[in-house]
Amino acid sequence: MSAILEPYAKGAAVARADEGAPRRVPVRRQSLQHSQVGPVLLAGIAFVYLGLVLLVPLAAVFVEALRKGAEYYWNSINEPDARAAIELTFLAAGVAVPLNLVFGVAAAWAVAKFDFRGKALLITLIDLPFSVSPVVAGLIYVLVFGLQGWFGPWLAAHDIKLIFAVPGIVLATIFVTFPFVARELIPLMQAQGREEEEAAVVLGANGWQIFSRITLPNIRWGLLYGVILCNARAMGEFGAVSVVSGHIRGLTNTLPLHVEILYNEYNSAAAFACASLLALLALVTLAIKSLIEAHHLKEDV
Amino acid sequence: MSIQVEHVSKRFGEFVALDDVSLTIEPGELVALLGPSGSGKTTLLRVIAGLEPLDSGRIYLDAEDATHKHVQERAVGFVFQHYALFRHMSVFENVAFGLRVMSRRERPSEAVIQEKVHRLLDLVQLDWLAKRYPHQLSGGQRQRIALARALAIEPSVLLLDEPFGALDAKVRKELRRWLRRLHDEIHLTSVFVTHDQEEALEVADRIVVFNQGRIEQIGAPDEVYDHPQTPFVYGFLGHANRFATSIKEGNAQIGAVSIPAPEFAGTPAQEGVAYARPHDLEIVTDPAAATLSATLEHATKIGPSVRLECLRADTQMPLDVELPRERYDELGLAVGQVIYLALRRAKVFPIRAEANA
Numbered sequence: 001m002s003a004i005l006e007p008y009a010k011g012a013a014v015a016r017a018d019e020g021a022p023r024r025v026p027v028r029r030q031s032l033q034h035s036q037v038g039p040v041l042l043a044g045i046a047f048v049y050l051g052l053v054l055l056v057p058l059a060a061v062f063v064e065a066l067r068k069g070a071e072y073y074w075n076s077i078n079e080p081d082a083r084a085a086i087e088l089t090f091l092a093a094g095v096a097v098p099l100n101l102v103f104g105v106a107a108a109w110a111v112a113k114f115d116f117r118g119k120a121l122l123i124t125l126i127d128l129p130f131s132v133s134p135v136v137a138g139l140i141y142v143l144v145f146g147l148q149g150w151f152g153p154w155l156a157a158h159d160i161k162l163i164f165a166v167p168g169i170v171l172a173t174i175f176v177t178f179p180f181v182a183r184e185l186i187p188l189m190q191a192q193g194r195e196e197e198e199a200a201v202v203l204g205a206n207g208w209q210i211f212s213r214i215t216l217p218n219i220r221w222g223l224l225y226g227v228i229l230c231n232a233r234a235m236g237e238f239g240a241v242s243v244v245s246g247h248i249r250g251l252t253n254t255l256p257l258h259v260e261i262l263y264n265e266y267n268s269a270a271a272f273a274c275a276s277l278l279a280l281l282a283l284v285t286l287a288i289k290s291l292i293e294a295h296h297l298k299e300d301v
Numbered sequence: 302m303s304i305q306v307e308h309v310s311k312r313f314g315e316f317v318a319l320d321d322v323s324l325t326i327e328p329g330e331l332v333a334l335l336g337p338s339g340s341g342k343t344t345l346l347r348v349i350a351g352l353e354p355l356d357s358g359r360i361y362l363d364a365e366d367a368t369h370k371h372v373q374e375r376a377v378g379f380v381f382q383h384y385a386l387f388r389h390m391s392v393f394e395n396v397a398f399g400l401r402v403m404s405r406r407e408r409p410s411e412a413v414i415q416e417k418v419h420r421l422l423d424l425v426q427l428d429w430l431a432k433r434y435p436h437q438l439s440g441g442q443r444q445r446i447a448l449a450r451a452l453a454i455e456p457s458v459l460l461l462d463e464p465f466g467a468l469d470a471k472v473r474k475e476l477r478r479w480l481r482r483l484h485d486e487i488h489l490t491s492v493f494v495t496h497d498q499e500e501a502l503e504v505a506d507r508i509v510v511f512n513q514g515r516i517e518q519i520g521a522p523d524e525v526y527d528h529p530q531t532p533f534v535y536g537f538l539g540h541a542n543r544f545a546t547s548i549k550e551g552n553a554q555i556g557a558v559s560i561p562a563p564e565f566a567g568t569p570a571q572e573g574v575a576y577a578r579p580h581d582l583e584i585v586t587d588p589a590a591a592t593l594s595a596t597l598e599h600a601t602k603i604g605p606s607v608r609l610e611c612l613r614a615d616t617q618m619p620l621d622v623e624l625p626r627e628r629y630d631e632l633g634l635a636v637g638q639v640i641y642l643a644l645r646r647a648k649v650f651p652i653r654a655e656a657n658a
Contacts (some may be wrong), residue, residue: 083376199450200387202379203354204374204399204402205402217389218388
């Protein structure tokens with residue numbers, strides 16, 4: 001408080017001591033005060049809030065993970081069940097991300113460059129996973145493909161297992177992550193319009209040449225950005241995957257599910273060790289995202 | 302190469318963009334499609350290029366039916382209103398694009414591409430910008446690069462959509478003279494769309510005036526300007542005064558003035574409209590002659606001529622009059638004064654002709 005008030009007093013003193021000096025000296029000090037205190041205060045609040053809500057927990061993850069030493073940490077993430085979980089997580093993301101990349105580009109291309117019936121409906125459907133709780137998404141698959149579900153008997157008769165098996169996990173992951181690429185690209189492609197593509201076709205380019213030489217280069221940063229977000233979500237997804245997984249250790253556990261199991265078994269050091277991998281993924285994602293944005297900004301200037 | 306448009310119609314939902322349009326463009330001509338926005342001129346250009354499918358009618362390029370030919374195969378040069386330069390490619394690559402996407406059989410060698418692109422950049426006087434990117438160029442430079450890019454595929458016709466629309470007035474003037482000279486050099490059949498009458502009058506060999514999806518008039522610039530065939534053309538091309546008139550026995554009566562309208566000699570009496578350019582109204586000092594009396598409200602001196610805003614005494618309608626500066630000084634007119642106007646020339650239309658204007 002006194003630190004804030006001090007300049008006022010000083011300004012007043014200067015004005016009094018030097019009778020001929022312009023009167024606005026204290027006023028200027030005051031306005032300076034205003035312009036500094038406001039932003040600093042706001043930024044301070046933001047930092048404190050973020051620190052409490054984000055940074056402290058993030059740090060806690062790493063501190064807890066390493067509580068029992070580096071060797072324990074290494075063993076926690078290297079034991080067979082953990083490795084199976086890591087592999088399954090990569091598999092699910094490895095299938096979901098490329099599929100949603102193709103779907104996202106195709107959907108964005110259709111929405112942004114063509115007019116057709118049902119366009120508004122398509123855009124709404126793309127947003128569906130954002131508005132539906134992941135748990136509900138998982139349940140839908142159980143209801144449709146589960147043993148008691150619509151296609152359950154047929155699938156069982158043909159010895160196809162989707163629910164409580166790897167395909168179900170991949171399906172749930174695809175469902176939850178499919179808006180990311182499309183959502184990133186649609187506004188971008190809409191803003192870019194059709195003129196460049198039209199110019200290319202008039203110059204004799206065929207469909208593939210237009211896509212690979214004009215459209216793709218124009219959307220590449222947005223596309224990369226969407227893929228990274230999509231990947232982060234695919235690897236971190238818990239709710240939908242949890243419902244369809246069945247939690248079979250070493251078989252249908254993804255990394256987030258594995259963390260939960262370990263934690264429920266009071267093996268918190270191992271749980272945090274695995275959680276730290278996910279946290280690391282988040283940090284790497286963030287770093288790449290910032291790099292892309294910086295690069296993008298530079299290119300735009 | 303000639304362009305023939307035969308009975309072309311095109312709708313966008315309920316909106317009629319082109320209504321049974323026919324037009325022939327001779328080889329080597331530079332034609333302007335002129336009209337207000339929404340009159341169908343850009344649609345026609347896009348239909349010729351193949352960018353827009355037509356509902357009915359045919360398009361012939363060099364007497365060959367191109368109606369169902371894909372854009373990619375029509376080999377037309379198209380310059381877009383907002384340039385549509387490929388933003389991620391250098392100027393050089395933009396111009397080279399049309400050559401690089403050719404099938405392997407037709408594609409020229411890298412050396413030929415290099416040579417050709419630099420020649421085109423020389424033609425538009427921008428070879429020094431080859432390594433730049435579109436966002437580093439001014440509007441006028443972008444437009445010229447877009448033109449060079451369109452010419453790279455050696456198109457048989459060049460189509461330009463509002464080529465100078467997005468440029469400021471000074472650059473626009475320079476560029477359109479430059480385009481005219483360029484056309485005189487290369488003699489490529491060219492069609493450009495514009496809503497700027499001055500641009501059309503200055504650049505084109507022939508002007509096609511569009512209104513509501515139809516062609517109002519086709520003709521050389523001075524012909525269209527001096528002899529408008531419809532009320533719309535009168536109103537759209539240059540300034541014109543409009544008079545309500547009654548037509549009887551080959552004469553049109555405007556207030557106290559009667560002007561001959563021989564084309565209506567055999568028709569029954571009817572209401573009509575007459576149009577006269579501001580410089581076709583002459584100030585006379587003798588009120589006894591057949592004249593319209595008006596009050597002088599305002600005088601604007603622009604260079605060698607003076608533009609007067611007047612108010613007709615009988616109908617209270619505004620009139621524009623233009624006269625040489627010398628004549629104005631000689632008459633010694635003052636604002637508020639009553640003047641007498643003789644109609645040196647006017648064109649009379651039946652009232653229904655105005656329905657589309």
